[in-house]
Amino acid sequence: MIFALRRILVTVPMLIAVSLAIYALTDSLPGDAADMRFEKHPESKAEWREGRGLNDPFVVRWWRYIGGVVGDFDFDRSYLDDQPVGGELVRKLQATFELTVIALILALLIGGTIGILSAVFPRSPIDYIGNFIALAGISMPVFWLGMLLIVFAVNVLGLPFTSNRVDPLLDMDEFVTHLYIFESVVRFRFDVFWSCLANIALPAIALSSIPMAVITRMTRSAMLEELGKDYTTTARAKGLRHRTVILKHVLRNALIPITTITGLQFGGLMGGAVLTETVFSWPGLGRYIVKKGVEARDTPVIVGGILLVATMFILVNLIVDLLYAVIDPRVRREA
Numbered sequence: 219m220i221f222a223l224r225r226i227l228v229t230v231p232m233l234i235a236v237s238l239a240i241y242a243l244t245d246s247l248p249g250d251a252a253d254m255r256f257e258k259h260p261e262s263k264a265e266w267r268e269g270r271g272l273n274d275p276f277v278v279r280w281w282r283y284i285g286g287v288v289g290d291f292d293f294d295r296s297y298l299d300d301q302p303v304g305g306e307l308v309r310k311l312q313a314t315f316e317l318t319v320i321a322l323i324l325a326l327l328i329g330g331t332i333g334i335l336s337a338v339f340p341r342s343p344i345d346y347i348g349n350f351i352a353l354a355g356i357s358m359p360v361f362w363l364g365m366l367l368i369v370f371a372v373n374v375l376g377l378p379f380t381s382n383r384v385d386p387l388l389d390m391d392e393f394v395t396h397l398y399i400f401e402s403v404v405r406f407r408f409d410v411f412w413s414c415l416a417n418i419a420l421p422a423i424a425l426s427s428i429p430m431a432v433i434t435r436m437t438r439s440a441m442l443e444e445l446g447k448d449y450t451t452t453a454r455a456k457g458l459r460h461r462t463v464i465l466k467h468v469l470r471n472a473l474i475p476i477t478t479i480t481g482l483q484f485g486g487l488m489g490g491a492v493l494t495e496t497v498f499s500w501p502g503l504g505r506y507i508v509k510k511g512v513e514a515r516d517t518p519v520i521v522g523g524i525l526l527v528a529t530m531f532i533l534v535n536l537i538v539d540l541l542y543a544v545i546d547p548r549v550r551r552e553a
Contacts, residue, residue, distance in 0.1 A: 225539045229532055234284075236528045241280045244521050255298055270297075283521070293522035298514055307503065307522045312396035313383060314495070314502035315530070318487040320399070320422040325430035326480065333437025337445060338464060348434060355431030360490070364424040364497035371420060381499030385413040421498040425491060429483035436479045440472035474542060481538035485531035503527065 256263040267273055271282065286292035293304035329352075336348035371377045384390065384398050388410055395401050399418070402410040444450065445468055453463045492504035499505075503523055511519035 225536055229536050232532055233529060236532070237284055237287075237525055238280060240524050240528065241283065241521055242276070244517055244524075245276060245279075247515070247517075270295075287522075287525070293525075294518035296510075296518055297516050303516075303518050303522055306506070307519070307526060309396050310501065310503040310506040310523075311526050311530075313500065314488065314491050314504060316397055316399055317418060317421055317425065317491060317494070317500060317502060318484065320418055321425040321487055322429060322480070322484055324422055324426040325433055325483065328426075329430040329433030330437050330476070333434045334441060334464070334469065336434070336438045337441030340442065345438075348438065352431040352434040355427040355434075358427060359493075360424055360427065361493045361497050363427055364421070364494060367420045367424055368498070380417060381501070383414060383417055383501065384410060385417075388413060421494050421500050424497070425487060425494045428490075429480075429487060432479060432483060433476065437472070437476055440475045441468060444468045444471045477538055477541055481535050484534045488527050488530055 253263070256266065271279060274282075283294060286294065291304060292302070293307055295301060296303050332348040332351060336345040339345055368379055372379050390398075390410070392405065393401055393410075398410060399414045402408065402414065450463060450468060453467055454460075458467075489504075491500075491502060492508060494500065495502040495505040496508070503526065507520060507523040510516055511523060
């Protein structure tokens with residue numbers, strides 16, 4: 219309990235520091251959204267800036283923004299049309315989160331399996347194939363792999379390419395969130411579930427290539443280290459089955475570094491999904507920040523989007539820290 223409380227207390231000042239850094243960096247970007255908005259009516263620019271409080275000192279503007287986010291979940295209004303951006307950011311975040319989770323599941327299943335087999339059968343054909351897959355996955359740019367997957371799916375398999383998350387002909391009126399895959403399972407709408415999986419498959423495969431390679435290498439390295447320790451020899455000498463030694467003893471002791479790298483990869487996927495979303499026209503947060511925020515110099519969109527991604531990254535790493543105590547009781551006792 220004390221271990222968890224300490225980790226949670228550390229997270230709060232970290233979120234405050236991250237929000238300050240994001241707001242400061244975005245505020246220092248060149249250009250002014252008011253110039254774009256009032257290009258034909260420059261006489262209204264000064265009045266608009268005063269009304270939005272943009273002439274206030276930096277600390278005042280940052281504190282007002284944080285107060286709105288914490289108090290009312292208000293991410294300010296767009297500089298281009300004065301519409302609230304919070305609702306749209308949350309909708310886009312759900313699309314990116316769903317893509318990230320599916321990509322991470324693929325990376326864990328494939329990378330973890332290959333890593334375990336490579337460690338159990340070192341210097342074998344399985345090990346060499348695993349090393350090749352890991353090297354290829356970490357070397358290929360995501361956008362290039364994405365374009366290859368689109369060409370292969372359309373020209374070789376004859377599959378239609380669409381940027382929709384789900385078949386538009388399906389009835390979605392009962393859905394209350396934009397996490398279509400997860401909600402469709404809860405509602406037993408398997409027609410929606412399979413439609414979503416079919417549409418998310420290609421971008422998820424492309425996005426999972428780098429974390430799959432990293433997890434493969436980390437799993438193999440951690441497993442080989444544990445296989446060389448004395449307790450493994452002792453377990454085998456006691457007559458335990460080989461599968462039991464590998465899965466119950468070796469793998470569990472290797473889970474700490476694997477869990478750590480998985481948490482880091484999740485944050486990297488959330489922030490690095492921009493290229494994947496652009497190639498596949500996926501309606502996610504990364505593409506929204508670039509199109510609506512960066513290109514239009516719409517500061518509330520940029521700050522709100524990056525702040526949401528950073529918050530997700532910090533929360534995932536908090537969960538990873540708490541999992542340490544579950545995986546290894548020694549961490550809990552030391553805390």
